[in-house]
Amino acid sequence: MLLSAPLLGNEYNEDYFFGVKSDYERLLRNESTQFRSAWLKVIEGFELFYLNRPDSPLAPEAMYNAGDAYFRLYRLSSKDYDLEQSLSTFRTLPRRYADSEKAPDAAFQAGRLYEEEKNDILLAARLYEQLIERYPRSQAAVDALQRLDAMGDIVRSPANVSTRRPSATRSTVPTLEDPAVVKPTQVAATNPVPSPAASEEVELIKVDTFSNAEYTRAVLRFNGFDGDISLKKHWLREDRNLGMPPRLFVDLFNVRKSEKLENLELDNTQLQGIRMAQYDRETVRVVFDINSVSDFKVFVLQNPVRVVVDLISEPEPDPMAVTRNLLVAAKTPPPVAQSIQAPAAPPAAGSRGGEVLLAERSKLPASDEPEPLQLASLEPRAISLAKQLGLGVNTVVIDAGHGGRDPGAVGFNGLLEKDVVLDIALKTAAYLRRNSDLTVHLTRETDKFLPLEARTAIANTKRADLFVSIHTNAFRDPNVHGLETYYLNITSDPRAMEVAARENAISQKSVSDLQNILNDLMLNTKINESAILAQVVHNDMFHGIRRHHPQARNAGIKKAPFYVLIGAQMPSILIETGFITNPREGTLLAQESYRQALAENIAKGIIRYAENH
Structure with missing residues (x-):
């Protein structure tokens, strides 16, 4: 919604915030008769304040009010966009202002919206559990626990958990005795029941991974298949008695596993490894053995079809980071103005030096162009x-x-x-x-x-x-x-x-x-x-x-x-x-x-x- 570059200076001060808040309170007194433009104006006002004054003690309240206003607008408009913006704002607030009084309230509102508005009970439960773990003494945690009790144990999943490694004697190949291999009906499904087998055989042939300390992306690739693919994703809690870590596993229906495809040992922040097995004649199960994960997403991209799994963990706090950065900055000389010269002429055909400009016929065509531009730095x-x-x-x-x-x-x-x-x-x-x-x-x-x-x-x-x-x-x-x-x-x-x-x-x-x-x-x-x-x-x-x-x-x-x-x-x-x-x-x-x-x-x-x- 925000399409104007934010201005800096004294414009977004406390008087500005309280002016927007006053406008918002007037809206709330008569919210059902207001135009959409009035709601968006208030939301933009709160957003401009916390984006331009992120260190203000009022910034968390401004962000919370923006999320609340988006939700109230959604109740009037029924526009999915308004609900998604509300969810995004409520979920972002605890990350950006983890120590603020509004953080647990925002986390609870995100879970409530998933539960009541999107009917995503599994994700709501996961958000409630994260809230209880991060803010155990807050009233929001009490409310979240009551919500979880009403849901029942089947939907609960651990969040941001760190576990010991399983026993080294445990097989790395899923078997029917492995608790990871459970019947799909035993776990709440997040996708429709799989369709009958497709006439075209689909084979899982490769898994690519990209990772750092806070993030891993795994991409499941198939044999050039370009149709629809059905899957279910499940989360299993840690089983300390069996030495089993938490596991995310994805069932791929109407898929065969390539005989050449081997399990992956990663042992990064998020994952111990990725295991793959033919669960039954038409189902491949991919098991992600978790080290520490606070959030995950599974989605499908097309042409060619591939399944993407993103796993995110909260970074470990570094208490010395600020001091270390200040010491580095103190030793760093101020930048020196540089005169930007006109860009050099393109290299001759076949040249590989300078700023590469491709000269083959299939590349950029030659042209009678004017002298290179002089652009100020x-x-x-x-x-x-x-x-x-x-x-x-x-x-x-x-x-x-x-x-x-x-x-x-x-x-x-x-x-x-x-x-x-x-x-x-x-x-x-x-x-x-x-x-x-x-x-x-x-x-x-x-x-x-x-x-x-x-x-x-x-x-x-x-x-x-x-x-x-x-x-x-x-x-x-x-x-x-x-x-x-x-x-x-x-x-x-x-x-x-x-x-x-x-x-x-x-x-x-x-x-x-x-x-x-x-x-x-x-x-x-x-x-x-x-x-x-x-x-x-x-x-x-x-x-x-x-x-x-x-x-x-x-x-x-x-x-x-x-x-x-x-x-x-x-x-x-x-x-x-x-x-x-x-x-x-x-x-x-x-x-x-x-x-x-x-x-x-x-x-x-x-x-x-x-x-x-």
Whole structure:
């Protein structure tokens, strides 16, 4: 909802907060007769306050009020979006303000909404148990315990549990005696009963993993199958008597396990390992032996079909982190202003030096372009206190879309999206490294294929604070042109759904199906922060590029369900830098100087966001 870059200064002070709170109280006195715009104005006011004054003692209350207002608006509007925003806000508050008085209340409200509004009893129970564990002396914990007692033991699942390793003599292959191998009817199902066996045999052939101390993503891959897949997910509590850790297991129906597929021993923060077995003739069971997990998600991506499992654990507190960061900052000299030279001319055909600009016929075509642009650098700024404390934005991952066997869109004069966006990404990273103290990573630096789910996993495992995916647009009508920026959310805009379908390499029907399951996947995403990041970067990119392309069209900031943004644990956006199928923009995108201008203005927007958050 927030599409205006937040302002800093004295505007968002305590008087501002109490003014918004007064407006909210007037709404509550007569809430049933108010227009939607009045609710959204109050919500935006609370959001602007806690986003711009995150250290204020009133920030937790502002955030709680925003979540409460979203829920009350949902009761009036019946719009799923309002409920999801309420849930996202309530679930984020205990993470951001763990020691505030509002944290246990927000955690309870999240569980209550799952129980009463979404009828997701399993997830509600898990949230209640997390609340009781983290805030055992709060009134909210008492209320949560009463809710759990009413639910019964069958739905309870442990949260954020650390366990001893099981006995080394235990077999690593599931057997019928293994408590992990229980009949699906013994565990509350979270998915529909599986359909009859499909005529096409599906084989589980590979499991890829990406992990760091707080996160693991496992991707289950199949033998090129491109249809629907049925699954059930179950959570089993730790069994200390048998020395069994907590386990998440996923049953895949109408699937065979490849004989070449072996169990994985990981022993990272989240997982001891992953075990796979043919449970019965038509079911493969994948068992995740847990070390420590506070949250998990299981979802399916299409074309080709793959099952993604994200496991998240709370990081161990580091009591010396602040002191250590202050000592490092004290020894770090202030940044020195640098003169940004005009970019070097492109290397000759076949050259691999300099900033790689591909010269083969299948790559970017040569063009009679003007002299490279002289773009002023941003003035260096003193390192903020947040930076000194290791907070704020420190690490950015830049993603060049497509690559390798995936060319992306094919544009004017045979221009390939994968080559254009790789060059823009390399130039964006180079500018950020020269003109900021940000740590910058790229998902790819060469022409290689990278699955969409791997790109998000890279951003998560690098502990990125921002994730920016760079693309070019395409359309059947070559007259369509413009720059647009997206963040992850559900949408009813047919054009946005078409763009998402193209970037996801799926049908528009599949996009609609994806939106039906996206609600649960977005619970921990930073939707509001992503919307602000999109606004800041898009404005800098568009207004900067208009100096060199006066006919540039502002296609705006939009939301859509992009695979590459699902599961990102940081503010994340997808930039469409122009329509490669439009003759004018296709010609410009083929020019070194234009790509340099795009990259520098994208980078300036990233720097501006980082300096203010």
